[in-house]
Amino acid sequence: MDNIKALATDIQNAQSIVAFTGAGISAESGIPTYRGEGGLWTKYDPSKYASISYFLQNPSYYWNFFKDVRYPILKKVKPNKAHLALFEIENAGNLKTVITQNIDGLHQEAGSSSVIELHGTTRTIICMDCSRKYTIGEAFTKLERQIPPLCTKCSGILRPDVVFFGEMLDPEILRDAYAAAASCDFLLAVGSSLVVYPAADIPLRAKQAGAKLAIINIDSTPLDSVADYVINDAAGKVLPLIT
Template structure:
């Protein structure tokens, strides 16, 4: 199947990439819905859905920040994996146009990708719930790691990371762009996503409905497996092969 994947990529003119939490497990970040993932265990009696819900955050933001310290405010501790760096090589080589990701860990950018669209937002900035002033990730990380709720320097209000919580809408313009890009793609590579969080999980079907091919590399089954032209399970093995193929194809990249 790896040979089939390479043949598919070689013959495509427009390849899009859609990634989920599974691509970051190789960097040491726990998956969300996989075995041992964030969603499989409660935190202080609360589910992750509760911790990431807007109304719970407004009621007691310390719950979210206490939970999020484990990974969201330790991002400097995590390094890009072979998936992130190989996708950057593919972008440099003109094989892919960029990456649409459900992830909020910024590892695609660290890995070298220049065009990354974060469907679920980014912790790079935080917004005051009171006056809407912005603060950067670096401005708040010290307080979070010191077990404090970060507050706005302008008005003292609570700062919320600019990631999409349950109860918030995804950015409409970004979703429209993603749909158009995937609808025009010859191939969509779905990597490390369980494809269960809507509406983002439905976007790759735009490729299929418009005659393109679906590639899925994920350790767990997904709702779109039956539509996949190539279905693989091991990201590490797949991207080791793709990285070697790229090196042979373009020794200077």
């Protein structure tokens, strides 16, 4: 508890906090991880629905997964206390940017105004041929008629605006993320196991540039030894205590 009080004081005194978030914060809203248990989710193989080579070969597999699993979850989930706490810290004037590995749009829904989405967003659907964008609602309407859904304008195949396994992160987005990390005075890493590179490099860059680093995660991470604070607990429990 002393640790949390000291962290709360540091957060209040920080001028330009960057939050870096991963799957753990979304899991607390009820979004299963790839290895989520039970029901329809296990009917689909992540090495197929999350892979670009498989998508190009058989886009219907992804779109069936999206229709059966992803879309019903996205329609139902809400930002949790951790998302809302990050928005509160922004509102208080201390937090500048959220960098996230998540693709669910929950930070924006919580009110966060500056969100860098390293892996894109599943809430935007894009035509592979003409780049026309669609909302997930529009894509779902199309899915009810046809799988895979096709572009209204050019009949190209639609894809989610996410980074599949086998694709590179957008270099401009990555550059923005590194720049934000390098210029912050406090990096708050939340719900990420900090093992997926290059994304996990971001908290380390901040630390090396002189920022303080706090890690809030259920399990230990490879960066724990360089962090100023390590709190192994649920983000929705810890973050409301430090705002």
